Amino acid sequence: MKPNDYDIAVIGGGNAALCAAMTAAEAGARVLILETAPKAYRGGNSRHTRNFRCMHRAPLGPLVEAYSEDEYFADLMKVTKGKTDEHLARLAIRTSEECLPWMEAHGVRFQPSLSGTLSLARTNAFFMGGGKSLVNAYYRTAAKLGVDVLYEANVTHLELNGDTIEWIDFTHEDQDIRITPKSVVVASGGFQADTDWLTRAWGPAAKNFLIRGTPYNRGVVLADLLEQGVSQVGDADQCHAVAIDGRAPKFDGGIVTRLDCVPFSIVVNKDAQRFYDEGEDTWPKRYAIWGRLVAAQPDQVGHVVIDAKSLNLFMPSVFPPLKADTLEELAEMMGIPADKLVKTVEEFNAACGDTSNFHPTELDGVTTTGITPAKTNWARPITEAPFYGYSLRTGVTFTYLGLKVDENAQCSTADGPIKNLWAAGETMAGSILGQGYLAGYGMTIGTVFGRIAGREAANHAN
Amino acid sequence: MQTNALTDMNPDFLGEARRQAEICNACRYCEGYCSVFPALHADRAFSDGDITQLANLCHNCRGCYYACQYTAPHEFELNLPAALAEVRRDSWESFAWPQPVARRFHTSGGMIALALVIGFALILFALRALGSAGGEGFYAAMSHNAMVAIFAPAFILPLVSLAISLRRYWHSVGGTTLKLADITGAFGRAAKMQDLAAGHGEGCNFEDEDRFSQSRRHVHQMVMYGFLLCFAATSSATVMHYVFGLHAPYAFFSLPKLLGLIGGLLHTIGCVWMVALKLKSDRHLGDVQAWGGEIGFIALLGFVGFSGLMLYALGQTALMPAMLAIHLGAVLTFFLLTPFTKMAHGFYRLTALIRDAQRKRLQG
Ligand SMILES: Cc1cc2nc3c(=O)[nH]c(=O)nc-3n(C[C@H](O)[C@H](O)[C@H](O)COP(=O)(O)OP(=O)(O)OC[C@H]3O[C@@H](n4cnc5c(N)ncnc54)[C@H](O)[C@@H]3O)c2cc1C
Ligand code: SF4
Ligand code: SF4
Numbered sequence: 001m002k003p004n005d006y007d008i009a010v011i012g013g014g015n016a017a018l019c020a021a022m023t024a025a026e027a028g029a030r031v032l033i034l035e036t037a038p039k040a041y042r043g044g045n046s047r048h049t050r051n052f053r054c055m056h057r058a059p060l061g062p063l064v065e066a067y068s069e070d071e072y073f074a075d076l077m078k079v080t081k082g083k084t085d086e087h088l089a090r091l092a093i094r095t096s097e098e099c100l101p102w103m104e105a106h107g108v109r110f111q112p113s114l115s116g117t118l119s120l121a122r123t124n125a126f127f128m129g130g131g132k133s134l135v136n137a138y139y140r141t142a143a144k145l146g147v148d149v150l151y152e153a154n155v156t157h158l159e160l161n162g163d164t165i166e167w168i169d170f171t172h173e174d175q176d177i178r179i180t181p182k183s184v185v186v187a188s189g190g191f192q193a194d195t196d197w198l199t200r201a202w203g204p205a206a207k208n209f210l211i212r213g214t215p216y217n218r219g220v221v222l223a224d225l226l227e228q229g230v231s232q233v234g235d236a237d238q239c240h241a242v243a244i245d246g247r248a249p250k251f252d253g254g255i256v257t258r259l260d261c262v263p264f265s266i267v268v269n270k271d272a273q274r275f276y277d278e279g280e281d282t283w284p285k286r287y288a289i290w291g292r293l294v295a296a297q298p299d300q301v302g303h304v305v306i307d308a309k310s311l312n313l314f315m316p317s318v319f320p321p322l323k324a325d326t327l328e329e330l331a332e333m334m335g336i337p338a339d340k341l342v343k344t345v346e347e348f349n350a351a352c353g354d355t356s357n358f359h360p361t362e363l364d365g366v367t368t369t370g371i372t373p374a375k376t377n378w379a380r381p382i383t384e385a386p387f388y389g390y391s392l393r394t395g396v397t398f399t400y401l402g403l404k405v406d407e408n409a410q411c412s413t414a415d416g417p418i419k420n421l422w423a424a425g426e427t428m429a430g431s432i433l434g435q436g437y438l439a440g441y442g443m444t445i446g447t448v449f450g451r452i453a454g455r456e457a458a459n460h461a462n
Numbered sequence: 463m464q465t466n467a468l469t470d471m472n473p474d475f476l477g478e479a480r481r482q483a484e485i486c487n488a489c490r491y492c493e494g495y496c497s498v499f500p501a502l503h504a505d506r507a508f509s510d511g512d513i514t515q516l517a518n519l520c521h522n523c524r525g526c527y528y529a530c531q532y533t534a535p536h537e538f539e540l541n542l543p544a545a546l547a548e549v550r551r552d553s554w555e556s557f558a559w560p561q562p563v564a565r566r567f568h569t570s571g572g573m574i575a576l577a578l579v580i581g582f583a584l585i586l587f588a589l590r591a592l593g594s595a596g597g598e599g600f601y602a603a604m605s606h607n608a609m610v611a612i613f614a615p616a617f618i619l620p621l622v623s624l625a626i627s628l629r630r631y632w633h634s635v636g637g638t639t640l641k642l643a644d645i646t647g648a649f650g651r652a653a654k655m656q657d658l659a660a661g662h663g664e665g666c667n668f669e670d671e672d673r674f675s676q677s678r679r680h681v682h683q684m685v686m687y688g689f690l691l692c693f694a695a696t697s698s699a700t701v702m703h704y705v706f707g708l709h710a711p712y713a714f715f716s717l718p719k720l721l722g723l724i725g726g727l728l729h730t731i732g733c734v735w736m737v738a739l740k741l742k743s744d745r746h747l748g749d750v751q752a753w754g755g756e757i758g759f760i761a762l763l764g765f766v767g768f769s770g771l772m773l774y775a776l777g778q779t780a781l782m783p784a785m786l787a788i789h790l791g792a793v794l795t796f797f798l799l800t801p802f803t804k805m806a807h808g809f810y811r812l813t814a815l816i817r818d819a820q821r822k823r824l825q826g
Contacts, residue, residue, distance in 0.1 A: 040535060047531045050491055109662040111494030115503050128661055129529030130491030136528060136672040254531055256488040256538075316506050318488040318538075 001148065006032040007461035009168055009181040010454075011155045011221055013037060014044030015131075015443055016425025017187035018138035019450030020457065022106055024185075025145035027458035032181070033142070034153040034170055036188075037216045042135065042151060044189050045213035045398060045426065045442075048254040049131035050114070051124040052447065053440030054096045061100050062110040065122050069093050072123075076438050083434025091407055092432060092441075095448040100125055103447065107137030119284065124440040131443075153177075155221050158184065160228040163419050182420060183457035186411070187450060189426040190399035191219020192239060193251065198396070201236035208300035210244060212395040215251040222427055225403060229413045230421075233404040234430025239396050240437040241291030246301060246391030247319045259390055260314035262290065263378050264360070265306040266348055267392065269297040272331065272340035274348070279377035282363065283314075288437060295394040302392035303334050305345065308384040313360045321388040330387045347371060349381035398442070400430040409453040420460055422453035467630045468510045470556040471549070479513050479545040485538055492526040494661040497818055498546070499526075504825060515635040517549035518814035524747050525661070528672035547749035554806050557634070559626040567802045569751050571758025574799065578762060581795030585787045588612060599711030603783040606703070609790070616797045623801040628813050637817050644823060648815035669742040677739055684732030686808075688767065691725025711777070719774075726771045733764025752804075759804040766792045 010021045013035025021031045035042050055072050056063050072093045076084055104110070111128040113121035120126075127134045139149065150172055157169040167180045191197045193215045198206035226232050248257035260283050267278050276293050280286055294302045305327075324330035327345055331338035351368035358366050358380055368379045403411050403423040411421040425446035432445060483502055486492065493499045498519045505512055524543045532538035551568050558564030566573045592608040664674035699718040702708040712718050737760050745753055769789040776785045800806065 040533070109494075109664075111661065114490045114493050115500075127491075128494040129525060130489075130531065132531045133525075133529035133672070140673065249537055252531075252536060254489075255491070256485055256532075258488075312506065316484070316487050318485050 001030065001032075003032065003150070003177055003179045006030045006148070006179070006181050008032070008183045008185065008457050009034060009179060010185045010187060011168075012044065012187035012189060012425070012427075013042045013135075013149070013151075014187065014189065014425060014446070015046035015049070015135065015138070016427075016446035016450035016453075017185070018135065018142055019447050020185045020187060020422070020424055020454035021147045022138065022142050022145055023451045023454030024183075024458040024461075025142065025147045027455065027462065029183075029458040029461045031142075031147045032179075033147060033149040034155050034168075035149060035151050036154040037151065037214065039151045041214065041216065042139070042149075043132060043214075044217060046446070047130075047132040047135050048213050048252075049127070049134070049443055050255065051120065051126040051440045052096070052099070052443035053123055053438060054100050054125050054444070055093050056097055056100075060097070060125075061104070062112050062125050063100075063122060067123050072096075075123075076441065079436035079438050080434055081436060083436070085432050085434075088405075088407060088432045092445055092448045095451075096444045099444070099447045099451075102451070103134075106141045108134050109137070120439065155188065157224050158186075158221065158228075158421070160225070160230065160413075160418065160421075163413070163416065165418065165421050182461040184421050185450075185453045185457050186221055186225070186403065186421065186423040186427055187425045187446070187453070188221045189214070189217030189219075190239070190402065190429075191222055192217060192396045192399045194218040197223070197236075198399075201401075202295070205295055205300050208393065209241070209295070210246075210248050210253060210257075210393050210395045211251045212242070212244065212248075212253055212257070212397050213251075217398070217426070219399075222402065225411070225421075230418065231404040231412050231414065232401065233428075234400040234402055234434065236399070236401045238400040238430070238435050240288065240398055240400075241295065241394050241396045242287045243290035243294050243302065243392045244395035245317055245319055246393040248393070248395065253395070256318040257395065258287070259304065259317050259392065260287075261304055261306055261310070261317075261390060262286070262392075264310035264313050264380075265304045266345065266375070266382060267302045267304050268336065268341065268344055269303070270299050270301055270336055272303075272336045272344050274344060274373060275302075277373045277376055279367070279375045279379055281377075282361075284439070290392065291394045291396075294392050300394055303336060304390040304392060305330065305341070305382060306388050307382045308386055308388075309380070311388060317390075319390075321390050323386050323388055325385050325387075327382075327387055330389050334389050334391065345382050348375070349383060352379050352381045355380045397437075398426045398429070400433060400435070402426070402430040403428045405431050405449070407452075408456050409449045410456060420457075422457050424449040424453040466634065467557045468514065468634045471510065471514070472552050475545070475548040475552050476510050476513050479517065479542075479549045480508050482540055482542050482545050483508050483513065483516065485532065485540060486526075486542065489532075491531075492529060495525045495529075496520070496523065496661065497815070498542075501818055501821065504821070509636075511635045513549055514553045514631075515814055515817060517546040517553060518631075518635075518810045519818060520546040520550065521811065522547055522748055523666035523668070523678070524743075525667050525674075527747050528667045541747065543747045544749065547752070550807075550810075551749050551752050553631070553634075554627075554810060557627040557630040558801055558806070559623050559630075564802055567755060567759075567799055568804070569755045571754040571761070574755065574758035574762055574795075574803065577799055578765075578792060578795045581798070582787060582791035585612075585791040585794060589783070589787055598709070599777070600782070600786055601710065603786050604790075606709075612790075612794065613797070616794050620797055620800040624806065624809055627801060627806070628809060631810060631813055632817070635814075635817055637820065638824075640816070640820070641823065644816050644819040647819035648812060651815055652812050669739045671744075677735075681732050681735045681739060684728050685736060685763070688725045688727070688729030688732055689763075691721045692729060692767065692770065693725075695719075695722035695725060722770065723774065726767045726774070729767035730764055730771060733760050733767065736760050737764075756804050759799075762792065762796055762799070762803075763805070766796050 007029040109128040153172045155170040159166040244257040328338040331341040351371040405428045409422045530540045532540040665676035666678040695718045773785045773789045
């Protein structure tokens with residue numbers, strides 16, 4: 001078929017796009033996926049994921065026990081501090097239960113909770129092989145359903161005329177192509193890979209941020225639609241950001257760049273000063289705030305210092321730590337003032353008390369006294385050589401500023417709904433998440449709203 | 463013989479596999495695919511022996527390659543199936559005994575062909591020199607005793623060689639005193655070729671990128687059971703010969719003939735199918751250097767079956783003595799090369815599974 005023969009164009013090639021495309025094709029529509037990435041990098045951030053959060057009233061697939069709508073919603077409210085659209089959030093939560101069997105029927109395979117993630121065995125269903133195998137399975141199923149895919153098809157413009165998208169412009173193999181599908185689904189992610197946009201929102205600090213996922217989510221379609229008056233949701237400086245290994249690549253470092261050692265460490269800035277309670281809570285509950293803490297430090301960098309006794313308490317990470325026999329040497333390797341680091345460690349050590357209750361996997365209350373900031377759990381003196389160091393930087397997962405949608409995933413302008421435009425996934429996640437993030441909820445939003453968008457787009461086209 | 467064979471291994475292969483294993487250990491997404499990952503995640507640092515054991519647990523299903531978000535062009539350049547395949551072959555070469563022949567055949571189909579020619583020549587020479595003692599059927603061409611004189615050592619020598627190799631392997635990967643449970647556990651998995659079904663039981667990602675398919679498992683089962691049937695055919699003939707005094711040639715409806723025929727067909731078709739799968743697969747996800755040697759080996763294996771069938775078909779004709787020489791030459795070559803070709807992989811894999819069962823038992 002020629003690019004113009006399709007009923008529906010789906011922009012993007014990740015989880016949300018694929019869910020929309022498969023659903024629309026099953027409803028009988030002719031669907032074309034426009035994915036800007038080459039085939040090897042198809043699947044956006046979705047190929048970095050590992051699980052999705054799923055409500056269930058009884059054991060379901062790999063999920064044990066039950067996870068009710070109310071508990072799920074309460075968990076969400078805790079992280080977003082109430083900045084949540086309750087109606088859409090509950091819709092996503094309620095629908096997640098039927099998503100799991102739907103995903104299996106479309107080729108996704110699940111596995112028991114990965115080693116080191118037992119705490120998620122009840123709430124999050126893990127994809128066997130991770131997100132890329134999910135994406136691969138969906139591409140296979142989509143192909144069987146007759147969905148066509150153009151890789152390296154970069155959408156640059158959607159022409160909005162009143163309440164209708166008239167055409168789509170994209171480039172493909174050095175050609176500018178214009179198509180006029182009846183329905184359009186936008187599932188092209190956030191804008192985090194556009195450093196200039198991030199810098200406008202965050203200030204110059206953003207230049208030092210690392211992007212955990214795909215370099216292709218540059219917000220081109222998002223910016224184009226917002227400029228034409230499509231309704232927006234969320235603030236440009238709201239995003240999911242975590243503290244990751246400072247040596248990670250600028251883009252696409254993914255899961256392996258995470259560092260789990262902070263609770264057993266002290267973290268100092270480039271002046272060798274501590275700046276936050278490293279032991280405030282268990283790491284899965286705290287790694288997201290550390291993204292922001294590090295972003296607020298000079299040069300947006302933090303340095304983690306641990307000693308020999310803590311080395312084996314956390315999951316190994318992809319880069320080996322710096323290692324030195326003395327703190328002075330370690331400071332030199334880190335490029336921070338040695339005398340100040342020694343002083344900071346001495347003060348910290350002096351503030352440590354009885355450590356006999358130390359327990360690495362529980363809030364043990366082993367705390368410092370008399371220093372600010374305090375370390376309120378796992379506070380053991382840093383004394384045993386060799387000493388180890390990691391650097392921390394802010395790693396952005398995705399941005400929240402996006403397209404505002406209703407329960408049909410439909411986009412609108414100030415004048416009302418746009419007849420043939422729907423959005424799903426990261427690009428509309430801000431409609432639900434005002435701030436904060438709940439592990440596994442991104443894939444839930446993409447799957448639920450991708451399917452809704454596909455259904456509505458097909459209804460309109462047929 | 464007691465030197466540590468690990469020191470003979472290529473440090474570049476080991477280093478590359480270790481680099482990748484460390485990335486996998488920080489990721490863990492592939493944990494459900496096979497026994498490599500749970501074994502990998504049990505460690506924080508990997509000795510050469512650990513890497514060698516992981517390599518021999520891998521059966522190159524490629525699931526973890528197509529599922530990996532870090533494959534090239536990503537700068538982490540993950541390709542675990544290839545990295546482990548290189549270590550695996552290097553381990554077989556390094557542990558093999560005797561060393562001078564060990565590194566000739568894995569990587570060279572040409573050497574296998576040459577060995578085959580020598581095998582033919584030896585048998586022809588034997589036919590000429592020993593002749594027949596006037597027996598019936600095949601024994602009209604070569605006497606039973608002459609066959610035994612040639613094939614008994616050709617069978618036992620490779621077994622001795624393999625035993626030495628596996629002993630070296632066991633010590634290199636840190637194996638300790640065996641318990642029966644280790645062995646029964648491992649055999650159960652091997653018999654079903656459970657791992658070839660992949661984590662969710664839908665097979666390998668071999669002949670068509672990330673599509674799961676049972677072909678590779680079925681082809682292995684065909685070849686293995688075909689081979690075992692042929693073996694059973696020969697064994698039953700031996701028993702009939704020595705125990706019951708029933709001498710060849712046997713009728714069509716006899717154990718040796720029926721087992722041999724079915725086995726030979728399975729085995730031959732299996733090998734052809736195996737080559738076809740290999741040709742469709744992406745070479746770069748395996749041991750690229752060993753490609754020629756592997757194809758050569760499967761060709762030899764298939765030829766053993768095929769020439770056996772031909773011998774059966776032409777057994778009553780004037781071509782029989784020639785066919786017999788060809789078949790026996792192929793069998794001889796195949797036996798003698800067993801420790802030095804891909805044929806060894808089954809033995810190593812079983813040993814690795816036993817060691818894995820032991821690891822699990824000891825780590826609780
Ligand atoms: C390292 C990491 C781990 C994560 N782990 C999890 C997890 O375990 N569970 C979870 O729920 N969430 C996780 N997330 C978040 C999750 O990835 C996202 O919420 C989800 O993948 C969003 O899906 P999507 O389809 O909206 O976007 P994406 O999967 O990012 O897809 C966007 C697609 O649009 C394409 N595109 C962009 N611009 C254009 C254009 N102009 N023209 C054409 N195509 C375009 C991109 O190439 C891409 O294919 C993780 C994120 C990261 C970075
Ligand atoms: S092969 Fe890739 S996806 Fe699988 S565990 Fe290793 S790094 Fe992770
Ligand atoms: S290729 Fe298959 S068997 Fe080998 S490590 Fe990867 S998933 Fe495991």
